[in-house]
Amino acid sequence: MKHLSTTTTKKDKRKSKVTMIQAFKTIIWPRRNLVFLGLLLIVIRSLAGLILPWQSKVLLDDVVPSNDPSQLYSLIIIVLSAILVQALTSYVLTQILSVQAQFLISELRAQVQKKVLSLPISFFDNNKTGGLVSRIMSDVEGVRNLIGTGLVQLVGGTFTAIVSLIILIKLNAWMTLFVFVPISIFGYIALRAFKYIRPVFRTRGKINQEVKGRLTETLAGVRVIKAFNAEEQENLVFEQGVERLFQNVKKSLTATSIMTSSSTFLIGVATTGIMGIGGYYMMQNAMTTGDFLFFTLILGFMIAPIVQMSNIGSQLTEALAGLDRTEELMNMTAEEDNEQRTIELQNFKGDIEFKDVSFAYEEDKDVLHKINFKAPSGTVTALVGSSGSGKSTIAGLSATFLNPKSGTVLVDHQDLSKVKLNSFRKNLGVVLQDEFLFEGTIRENILFPRPNATEAELQNAVKAAYVDEFTDRFDKGLETLIGERGVKLSGGQRQRLAIARAILADPKLIILDEATSNLDTESEALIQKSLNELVKDRTTIVIAHRLSTIRKADQILVIEAGNIVERGTHDELIAVGGRYYDLYTYQAKI
Template identity: 75%
Template sequence: MKKQKINLRTAFKTIIWPRRKLVFIGLFLIIVSRLAGLVLPLASKYLIDDVIANKDKEMLKWLVIGVITAIIIQASMSFLLTKILSVQAQFLISELRIKVQKKVLSLPISFFDNQKSGGLVSRIMSDVEGVRNLIGTGLVQLIGGTFTAIISLILLFRISIPLTLFILIPISVFGIIALKAFKYIRPIFKNRAKINAEVKGRLTETLAGVRVIKGFNAEDQENITFEKGAHRIFDNVKRSLTATAFMSSSATFLLGIATTGIMGFSGNAIIDGNLTTGDFLSFTLLLGFMVAPIVQMSNIGSQITEALAGLDRTEELMNMTAEDELPGRSFELETIRGTIEFNNVSFAYEEKKEVLHHISFTAKKGSVTALVGSSGSGKSTIAGLAASFLNPSSGEVTIDGTDLSKVILSSYRKNLGVVLQDEFLFEGSIRENILFAKPNATENEIQEAIKAAYVTEFTDRFEKGLETLIGERGVKLSGGQRQRIAIARAILANPKILILDEATSNLDTESETLIQKSLENLMAGRTTLVIAHRLSTIKKADQILVIEQGHIAEQGNHDELIAKQGRYFDLYTYQAKI
């Protein structure tokens, strides 16, 4: 699908028009405010030519009352404008962040494999902020400024046509410069968002991996990497500042010429009697009312350009195809029995570089299938396919005879439990991490899960028990403790299909014995795929698949494979000697 570039027209259609009532209220307020603002320059003419010339104190009183009233109206309208539209803009930013975050989480695992988490955070949190210049006061001020400039221009023509035509020349030149500058600046803003995302992504990784950095004495190396990123941001900002500075300087120069010309023209006209002093004062003030919005519009134009650049990047994410939006995903699983079958499945992370070749096997309902083999043989890829994190390049993976590529994934994954080798825990308490699998679980269910996973074996020693805070990624716990929390989480989820990826690899011998007992209870009656490093833990598996270089080298139960004295026999006897 061809990507549609976000411009003011598409932004108006998708963002502004749905909120037209508020925008129209904002326009009404700013028009009233700007009309009230014109009272002062218009009143100055009557002050000079009529009130002072005729020494009319009564008229002076009403003139002052009129100007004060206009100032009160102008201030009130400005307050309401900011209150209504700025608040709405912030609300819209929150809505967009929520929408983008939902979209990101709906994308396939392969998307995240090629992205930095910090960069995605930047895109969710920062790219949408510019929308405040579309719904907030920015766009309305742009329109209000245009309205003020047009009204001021009409009034200027009424005072002096030659003088007004003269000042239009430098203003027109400035307008042309501004339009070209905006066209030049937009790609810079878009690239800045990209650089910001990359630098924030690396910074997030640095902070998360601070123990590795200090362990290898690599602080200087990371400082240099961040310094390069900071300089890239600086170079980008410098380019945009140069362009905006050129616009500002052009405005100062051209408007300076216009002001000098006005001095000469108007001075000569007053001497000749073709222009009154009041007309001159009124003209000067009205010129300010016309020029100020034009200069302001150049700044607002930069903000809107930056907003559109951010929305461009947001739109790129929103246009990506979610997992459940892939063609053919329409079948919703009501209930499942749990039989998983691989039919001639091949898979490649990169085109023409297959890591699995024609894999076929059946994991029957309630059975335990173990995957063993050397590192990089394809075990985790098979598990990823079974978990629907990946899609086969060819062949099919089925659940109870239904092709997984046609299933609405949420209906499958609600029956799925996963315990990974490097299990992820969220910052918070032990209880919160276990409840993640089932937020509405009862206290009895929680207690059963933590006892089955032998979590109480270490939480009973903690002062706060299950309420103990574990730090980011569970950094305050040992590997074995983190793994037991992950297993308790899977037990609480009560899945029909269970995938264990080296689930006992981080445990000491004592912990492994405890966990092995809990896993036996957990696996009972569930279809389980186990990636095993310690082969002693899978002796009771219904079938064992020996994976080598993306192929099934051997298949059978423990006794059958030992009797064959093949690859599994070699692996098992080697570990037994160790």
Template identity: 85%
Template sequence: MQHLKEPITKDKKGKVSIGKAFKTIIWPRRNLVFVGLILIVIRSLAGLILPWQSKVLLDEVVPNNNFDQLKILIIVVLCAILVQAVTSFLLTRILSVQAQYLISELRAQVQKKVLSLPISFFDNTKSGALVSRIMSDVEGVRNLIGTGLVQLVGGTITAIVSLVILINLNPWMTLFVFLPISIFGFVALKAFKFIRPIFRTRGKINAEVKGRLTETLAGVRVIKAFNAEEQENIVFEKGVDKLYQNVKKSLTATALMTSSSTFLIGVATTGIMGIGGYYMMQGEMTTGEFLFFTLILGFMIAPIVQMSNIGSQLTEALAGLDRTEELMNKAAEEDNEERNIELRNVKGEINFTDVSFSYEEGKEVLHDINFKVPAGSVTALVGSSGSGKSTIAGLSATFLNPKSGLITIDDQDMSKVKLASYRKNLGVVLQDEFLFEGTIKENILFPRPNASEEELQNAVKAAYVNEFTDRFDKGLDTLIGERGVKLSGGQRQRLAIARAILANPRILILDEATSSLDTESEALIQKSLSELIKDRTTIVIAHRLSTIKKADQILVIESGKIAERGTHEELIQAQGRYFDLYTYQSKI
């Protein structure tokens, strides 16, 4: 798609350039826009027939009692009305539909861009805010390619043609009208400059309010459990009031334009009545000419008044483009030119050399981490909460990048490896595993939608998912609700493990994979995990130390450093931190 492939140029204030917006959005659709302009010109010319024929009616047909000419006049006017109706339908059908298609294209492109951004971006951005930016910010763009822009250009053409006719009819009356209209144009331009930043801010406020609302709905059980409904109501009310204050500002500016146009046009109309009345009494203007002048004046003024409304729409569209471009200009994970190594035949040996990491400048979470995970082996990470275990797992999954040091996969620098070639060999089972709304079957098939029925059933049996789905009326076709709310914690975890088994990865990261399971379920899962990790490079984060006795190596992480390392037996004999943790858990 051409329109947003290249970043849209911005001016010094960070606004999208209208010239670049024209080049990237409108110009690729110039044929449709040109057709729209032709249709609107035809519609406008057809609209001039009625006032022209009204003059003929009063000055020629009625005074001469010419019934034959009256019939012709009526037929001409009816044909003009038919042309107006047909061109209006075609304008909507061609341009409005194309505008909606553009919106759908833009939404798809923005969503694609968002998914390409690094995990750190999502850690700092509310999902609800992103939904707003993907769905709402692009909507105003319909006015760039839809009837809005065409009406603006077509209205300008109509106003110019009408002005020429008016000057030919009576230049002095035209000059009198032109003065208040010029004042209105000046006021409108000033108002548009004031409105654009308001629309831009409105997009941000909208995103914040929707983001909070999404969180509220997702966490409704927590809210009710802590009787915090009133607290959430107050937060939301503050957000919508902030939005209201923003809308009030833009409405004030719009009202100023509307009222000024009403007043100035009223002044012009009153003046025309006086001047026109004088000319008719002097015999210098016929009644038909006066009516013709008045109607044509309406054709000149109407587009100008309409431009204030269309101008607001175009201003809103450009403000939405400003915010959309903020996303489109962000660097994607794969945009790094140094990532040019394509992994093939992955064995799965991971090596950390002097790796340090910090989420915030000057606050290191990991300090000079060194360890090796041989291909096909199991490495367990244990330690107290906040020690850095999940950060190591995130670095191993390429969700994070080290601030210093080197991580390699099969002796290849991970920072230079194409992410897709690594992640297709990666499987992850998280502590709070995410499930999509849909059926159990759809969630298991998520990593490999085209897997065979036999592969699906093998994964189901290996993770003991059938142990509970056999009790459901619809089995694997049972709907699980949003985030799997209709399943227990243990059932969700087994479903996630089945998904990982089906993915058949070379490298596996298990983050508290058995934390949500009861004793019976854990025993079942331990069997399935034994099958899952066989011949795979596995990194396990575990609080239940009984689950990692058979790990090839155990790393005890404390305060971002490796405090101890060894097998279960070696660490027990050392009677250090691991010994303390293990004996403490054994007593519970």
């Protein structure tokens, strides 16, 4: 399904507002067959609803005076038939429109989630996970009011109100005019209220996103919170967020209550006037009792939908506010949407080269300054240096998680900024310092990059990363559940599992970010063996604090303050006696 406001310009993408016309074109019109069938059923149901007041007039003016039981029986059959028609059409409407609305919600959620995953890493760095979950799951909920209940009430109520108005005018034009004045005033108040409510609903979505985002972080970091005895602090932050949400809801409730109370007062005035005018006409014999009852019942049919408009309007306003926020996401540029990315890599070798590459996370604050180096295919390039020197930034640029501010990153002599990401990343393997594991079994986590790998390939990865060294001690072996983010495993076990996953992926380019940082001495020795197998005949970029693990690297780059201050092999750099020598000898003493 196409997303909304596809003609929105880049300038106003972030401020796009979805109109009812756009919603109709993109959501309702593609489902016009079902919607038109629904509208037909709404018309039938509304007409059937008018049978009861009409037959009430017939009962008082014709059937009772005639004293004819057969007419009474016929009237009862007609009324029961009308009620049955109403019940059946209501059931079918629910099956057609409400079910379709829920299907649309699931479809939209899938599209939004797909869009979110297509966005660059920088987007996720600036947005909380819980907030994104809220946008994917909650913002599209209001769509059901466009296809389901809201549409049924709006169209059905409007049709009923119009038909009722025509009948009322024919019955008594003056009484109808008297009613029309307070209803018009109510309509004006409602329109003003809806204009006020929409930005309130839009703000509510943002507050929800922030509160849920913080709550997700709190639950994920519960060990840190308890370790620092910070429960009260987190409780206060959450309470403040909930208070902001309450104040927002209070604003919308205030506007809704104004509409509700004004409708109660104005309709009460209209009803009182009708009693007076109707009573006068009946005293003058200008109106029968049946006519007055018929007028009163039909008046209810006209007023009820109008009063419901306050509720319907709130539903539709909330739906459009949610779609506004959804549209912001859908209008964002995905990584693969870059028109410059036209190169499809063939026969990937893994030659990496940085040419005068500079990068900044913030304007005018470069963290890399004209970096130049080559990492030939099949070689190991190690990045060392103090924390914050720019090592992880170089790794991020190599993995296309970041894009250079200036300069060029080349892969197989092609400008990486012009290469289709899919053709590059299918040859990429990454083992991070704080590796992410999914809730599930050890087997499922290793198979993540290649779900269809054979058992032999899986076992080879398990043995190569020495995962079997600890899984053999578990009752369920590879079927052991590891908990959220692998919380049931030790740091070393999680790291070995991550390396097994990389081995199974069989990439041509590997980026290892502190791959042995969480390992004890015994585990490090085991992993070092498996890493030697992993990097064989593959281009490897290694970030390491433990310099003993990179002695066999083909080249070592010493990074300080975003510059390469030294480069060479381990022996060459030791012989120079510079920064690398200082770092290595300092660690050796420790």
